[in-house]
Amino acid sequence: MATSSSSFRIGIVGYGHLGQHLVDRILGDGAGMGLTLAFVWNRNADKLKGLVPDDRILVDLSAFEARKCDLIVEVCHPQIVKDFGVQFLSRAHFLVGSPSALCDPNLNRELRRAAEQHGRTLYVPGGALWGGQDIQRLDHSGALQALFIRMSKHPSCFRLTGDALSGWTEGEGRRVLFGGSVAELCPLAPNNVNTMAAAAVAAGTLGFAGVRGEIVSDTALSDFHVVEVEVTGTNGFSVHTVRRNPAQLGAVTGSATYNSFWNSLMVCKGHGGRVYLC
Numbered sequence: 001m002a003t004s005s006s007s008f009r010i011g012i013v014g015y016g017h018l019g020q021h022l023v024d025r026i027l028g029d030g031a032g033m034g035l036t037l038a039f040v041w042n043r044n045a046d047k048l049k050g051l052v053p054d055d056r057i058l059v060d061l062s063a064f065e066a067r068k069c070d071l072i073v074e075v076c077h078p079q080i081v082k083d084f085g086v087q088f089l090s091r092a093h094f095l096v097g098s099p100s101a102l103c104d105p106n107l108n109r110e111l112r113r114a115a116e117q118h119g120r121t122l123y124v125p126g127g128a129l130w131g132g133q134d135i136q137r138l139d140h141s142g143a144l145q146a147l148f149i150r151m152s153k154h155p156s157c158f159r160l161t162g163d164a165l166s167g168w169t170e171g172e173g174r175r176v177l178f179g180g181s182v183a184e185l186c187p188l189a190p191n192n193v194n195t196m197a198a199a200a201v202a203a204g205t206l207g208f209a210g211v212r213g214e215i216v217s218d219t220a221l222s223d224f225h226v227v228e229v230e231v232t233g234t235n236g237f238s239v240h241t242v243r244r245n246p247a248q249l250g251a252v253t254g255s256a257t258y259n260s261f262w263n264s265l266m267v268c269k270g271h272g273g274r275v276y277l278c
């Protein structure tokens, strides 16, 4: 990622499951790859004590500029993308771990504009999306007509803002919780639809309003999440993929996604002032 004489400085915003995983890898394998941990921020800084070297802890996120990052990685909440995304892009490339934030058309526009204006890349990780680059190529060629994504998980793995899941019981089987546009889905399940949001970015001409999604609760899925993607193109073209993502009961994020996120991070070397699916 960086040459032996230079170092690539990364700031991590959020220290939950994903943040801890990334910090450990940057401090571990990353050192030999020219990666430097510039800072870690968490809304509760006490949680970082003893786990992150003291000089890497950033207490006030608005002071991030002083840490001179090449890349800032958000892994906490869409609200932070809204509050700081444009500022981050004015100073560094930005990997947005909560791309459901981009369902807000104003924020989407502002972030794209900031990336162009500052010549920095807004990276969107593919997450559990299979074939994101292929969808993007189909979209760019003008041949993408429709895109549908279904995510099925054990009910304990959903974090919904409404009450679509109230009263579930072990053994009840399958329940469709919501079907509609990804734009409608993002506010209902902001932590569960990052993969769909990545798909909506890949399918730029359809966008968040045009890509369809469905979330399904299934008590039989105690060991994995299932992500199905249906792509429809011109002249009868179609692709249907089914991905089984190993995950523990109650985990919002499948274990394969941690590695996938790290691989996404490794791509973030700078691809000019634009949005880039990684």
Ligand SMILES: NC(=O)c1ccc[n+]([C@@H]2O[C@H](COP(=O)([O-])OP(=O)(O)OC[C@H]3O[C@@H](n4cnc5c(N)ncnc54)[C@H](O)[C@@H]3O)[C@@H](O)[C@H]2O)c1
Pocket (backbone or CB within 6 Å): 014, 015, 016, 017, 018, 019, 042, 043, 074, 075, 076, 077, 078, 079, 080, 096, 097, 098, 099, 125, 126, 127, 128, 190, 191, 192, 194, 195, 252, 253, 257, 261
């Ligand atoms: N793009 C992807 O493929 C992908 C995969 C997994 C998770 N995610 C997203 O990345 C983010 C982190 O995931 P995780 O599994 O580490 O979650 P987590 O719940 O383990 O950690 C989230 C962290 O953010 C903090 N946080 C929550 N709300 C906050 C707020 N409003 N302001 C500031 N901090 C806040 C929490 O205290 C916690 O430390 C989530 O938004 C999740 O939806 C994306």
